[in-house]
Amino acid sequence: MTRFVLVGGGVATAATATGLREGGFDGEIVIVAGESHLPYERPPLSKEYLAGTFAVTDFQANDESWYSDNAVELVLGTRVLAVSPGERRVSLSDGRPLGYDALVLATGVRARTLPGFDGDRVHALRTLADSERLGSRLVAGSRLAVLGAGFVGCEVAAVAAARGVRVTVFEPEPLPLGRALGPEVGRAITGIHAENGVEIRTGQVIRSMTETGSGLELTTRDGEVVECDELLVGVGSVPNVELAVAAGLEVGGAAGGGILTDEFGRTSAPDVYAIGDVAERFYPPHGRRIRVEHHDTAVKHGANTARNLLGEAEPFTDRHFFWSHQYDHNLQSLGRFTAEGTRVVRGSLEERSFTVFSLVDGRIGAMVALNRPRDLLQARKVMAVPHEVTADQLADEEFPLKSLLPSKASARRSEVAG
Ligand SMILES: Cc1cc2nc3c(=O)[nH]c(=O)nc-3n(C[C@H](O)[C@H](O)[C@H](O)COP(=O)(O)OP(=O)(O)OC[C@H]3O[C@@H](n4cnc5c(N)ncnc54)[C@H](O)[C@@H]3O)c2cc1C
Incomplete structure (x- = not known):
């Protein structure tokens, strides 16, 4: 058999x-x-x-x-x-x-590890066992430090803060999630965490860690010493x-x-x-x-x-989709942002309800939506078919994204012509 x-x-x-x-x-x-x-x-x-x-x-x-x-x-x-x-x-x-x-x-x-950062109070998060161990240490009033403001670091920070833990996140880059999703989302995420009592210290590198009798001491590149009870290393994979x-x-x-x-x-x-x-x-x-x-x-x-x-020869062409939840905020991303795309914002950065599109040769190449699941639903269908769109149209909230779908687009063209 x-x-x-x-x-x-x-x-x-x-x-x-x-x-x-x-x-x-x-x-x-x-x-x-x-x-x-x-x-x-x-x-x-x-x-x-x-x-x-x-x-x-x-x-x-x-x-x-x-x-x-x-x-x-x-x-x-x-x-x-x-x-x-x-x-x-x-x-x-x-x-x-x-x-x-x-x-x-x-x-x-x-999970990627960092030499010199290990021991009972140091955590990584990849498996059920990791999550259980970390969860058992998130006690209200305790202090958690997180190395890396990527998705895992930011999500854990949000859960820990909601459980009454005092959280500080250290990130060498200028913004959280910035490299993956761009500055608009990075700034919004920083603000959301700050409102929930989590400090994201960007441009900060932790050089070393020392265990004390009662916790950990972290030393930054500038020589500052920061104390915490538990440490999550979320620096990639x-x-x-x-x-x-x-x-x-x-x-x-x-x-x-x-x-x-x-x-x-x-x-x-x-x-x-x-x-x-x-x-x-x-x-x-x-x-x-x-x-x-x-x-x-x-x-x-x-x-x-x-x-x-089973005998087919089907290439994989699906656009990559990702989501993240932090507090009550929902982030969804589709496709890959590339250097040749023009970034177009639809919605309100202040209200944290916006979508950033990457416009490539008159088409939506990628998108990331903060608290706008509808944009994603509609743009997903549009991205799957040939379409033509301008930056002004994408930025205009009155312009329905679904009108870019082939049947709707021809109806729109005849309306304009008529
Ligand atoms: C904390 C966390 C949060 C995440 N959140 C999101 C999210 O919100 N959205 C999203 O899109 N993605 C998220 N991801 C990513 C997502 O979980 C992964 O993309 C997904 O798990 C990949 O699945 P996989 O089957 O390829 O590998 P995995 O889920 O990593 O499974 C690999 C398995 O292989 C086993 N294995 C390895 N070597 C061997 C061996 N030699 N013999 C036998 N077994 C072996 C491992 O033990 C493991 O069980 C998250 C990941 C983590 C860790």
């Missing part, structure tokens, strides 16, 4: 298994995951689960019964130690060899490519490089695919490979790979 082995305990493997069964595959599916939990979604780890409003069962990729009902074998708490592409076999940490007809690597990323490297698969050379694949998710080894956060995949709309760490992309990679394993 044909056997597909899927490595990883995140949404990418779960989506692949789901897609395979929905697509009629009746061979063996084995998911091997290093963590001992059912495959789960990570976004709640810095939001609802950390805040205590979600139970673990609220964010499992599939219920436990789904795996038995669909004859998907789960090998949990077990790592794949080696891949032998020539023999089509993996070696498991429980000593078992496991043959495959196709192998899907979805080994994800791990490192793709888990070691397995692929040892197996001789091609891996991206740049820092943070992932397992290289073509547009169909195929690696340099026959019948070995790489998907989700770990994959550096050729992306036809950009004409180059990119690695994306978004939940929605990992799920869609899984569904796409299932179809390709």
Whole structure:
């Protein structure tokens, strides 16, 4: 019987298994995951689960019964130690060899660590266990320092502040999230956190950390000493490519490089695919490979790979979608901002209800919306079809984005002509 082995305990493997069964595959599916939990979604780890409003069962990729009902074998708490592409076999940490007809690597990323920043009061956030440990330390009145004002750092700061923790975030860049989403969002996020009592100290680098009897002392580049009880290091991630490297698969050379694949998710080894956060995949709309760490992309990679394993040759062209929640604010982003795009703001920066579009050759290339889910819903449809738009139209809130859809656009043109 044909056997597909899927490595990883995140949404990418779960989506692949789901897609395979929905697509009629009746061979063996084995998911091997290093963590001992059912495959789960990570976004709640810095939001609802950390805040205590979600139970673990609220964010499992599939219920436990789904795996038995669909004859998907789960090998949990077990790592794949080696891949032998020539023999089509993996070696498991429980000593078992496991043959495959196709192998899907979805080994994800791990939190980047900083030398000299470790110990019982120092946290990273990537797994359920990390979230539980950090959550148990967020006691009202205590002090949390966060290194890095990226998404994870900002989301944890928001949850901690809501739980009565005094939070300071240190960020070397001039703005939080600035590099990913631009200055408008960065400024808005700084203001939102300040209103909630969280100080984001930008342009600040923490050089070293010392443990005292009762907490931690952090020393900034300028020699200032800051005390805290707990420290979250949220300074990015490192793709888990070691397995692929040892197996001789091609891996991206740049820092943070992932397992290289073509547009169909195929690696340099026959019948070995790489998907989700770990994959550096050729992306036809950009004409180059990119690695994306978004939940929605990992799920869609899984569904796409299932179809390709079942005999289709479907390239992955979906625009990358990301969201974040901080306090009562909702951030959603679609597509990639590139240097050639012109930034156009729609809405009110002061009221924190705005969308920034990237206008590229008369088309919407990317967008980020703060508290404007409607803009995203409409622009998502527009971005999926050929359209033409000007900066003035995008900036004009009276101009309905949905009028850019082909049927509406021709009606609008005849109205103007008439
Ligand atoms: C705290 C946090 C908040 C996030 N919030 C958002 C958000 O709001 N929006 C959003 O779009 N994205 C968010 N993300 C990103 C999103 O969770 C990831 O894009 C997604 O988890 C990627 O899924 P994946 O299946 O590729 O990898 P992962 O979920 O990382 O799963 C990889 C799995 O592989 C396992 N593994 C690794 N090596 C081996 C091995 N050798 N053998 C067996 N198993 C192995 C790991 O243990 C892990 O279980 C967040 C991530 C984190 C950590």
